Amino acid sequence: MKEDGSQMEPARAGQPPEKGTRLFTYLILGVIVLVILGAFTLFQRRAQYHALAENTEALAIPTVAVTHPTAEVAQEDLVLPGTLMAYVESPIYARTNGYLQKWYHDIGTRVPKGELLADIDTPEVDQQLSQARADLNTAQANANLSKITATRYEDLIKTDGVSKQEVDNAVGDYAAKAATVQSFAANLRRLEELESFKHVYAPFSGVLTRRNIDIGTLINAGNGGAQQELFTLAQTDPIRVYVSVPEMYSSTVRNGLEAFLELTQYPGQRFQGKVVRTAEAIDPNSRTLLTEVDVPNKSAQLFPGGYAQVHLQVKVAASRVQVPVNALLFRAEGLRAVVVDANHKTHLRQLTIGRDYGTTLEVLQGLEPSDWIVLNPADSLDEGQDVRVKQVAQADAAGTPAPAPPSKAPSTSGTSGAKH
Secondary structure, three states: OHHHHHHHHHHHHOHHHHHHHHHHHHHHHHHHHHHHHHHHHHHHHHHHHHHHHHHHHHHHOOEEEEEOOEEOOOOOOEEEEEEEEEEEEEEEEOOOOEEEEEEOOOOOOEEOOOOEEEEEEOHHHHHHHHHHHHHHHHHHHHHHHHHHHHHHHHHHHHHOOOOHHHHHHHHHHHHHHHHHHHHHHHHHHHHHHHHHOOEEEOOOOEEEEEEOOOOOOEEOOOOOOHHHEEEEEEEEEEEEEEEEEEHHHHHHOOOOOEEEEEOOOOOOOOEEEEEEEEEEEEEOOOOEEEEEEEEOOOOOOOOOOOEEEEEEOOOOOOOOEEEEHHHEEEEOOEEEEEEEOOOOEEEEEEOEEEEEOOOEEEEEEOOOOOOEEEEOOOOOOOOOOEOEEEEOOHHHHHOOOOOOOOOOOOOOOOOOOOOO
């Protein structure tokens, strides 16, 4: 029995170390799990931080809409808008007071020079004319009596019948009466001229474009207001066309330069003319040269006040592009356009503007058809700034139908940002 007991004691003595080993193992495993969980959490937070930083950085880069300038069709003439005006146009006023008795021609009537247009009833002027004639007759009678008296006194002084003083008085009275006759005669001629103004004649050949009177209208002499204008007479053959030539082309415009007009109401028809004169000075407000083109109008197809496209044959060979008006950036240093390069960086380009087409502008210098320009650029955009680009079709940019821009673009994407 002792031997068996002695054999069991070593086995019992080994049990406590086995339990401690297991506990230590569990602790090690727990620490490892905690380390793994901590590392995973740290890695996850770091990934979230990097994602947030990248997202914030991407959102900090502005997104801009870009499009290409539109290349203008090559042409050998300069096309400008023009306003048709009569060669001679004049309002006709009355030179005497009265009432309109009758008018003879209405608007649209072509009248020759000297044609009777209207008659004015002038009762007051008629009475003044009668009074002036009577005054003249009285003055002439008084002058004749003074002349006879002076002649008699001059004969009597030879026989000492009158004194020298009486002779001088008689001669002086006759001279005064003669001057009075001349004064009344001049007044009579003035009233006769005024009486002749009761008949209104055309001062030149032309067409009546306005009639502001009717029978019985009170007429006042002079141009005291628009209501006093009787007629408006215009000479429309030839017809004048005024155009404003940009300063860049002013050196090519000269007297005798061939030109022609195109009007929307006469599609396919050209009205030939030529430049007759220029202002010989650049307007400092518009930076243009005022130019006059005269066009024959024997068929009376061209009306004063109309609009026409004037083609000046100046042989324009320079390449030009059009840009939408919403692509322009107004800065203190002048007009600019924002161009985006292949690296998604912005550049401010100085522009030289030509003609204004309303929704678009002609650019003479500063842009090429291959450039990408920013639409509706923000004032905060500056030189060398990183941007994200979003391509816009030219039809959407200018508001007019146009072919879509080529697919080649500086990585046009609305979601991915540029990395440098």
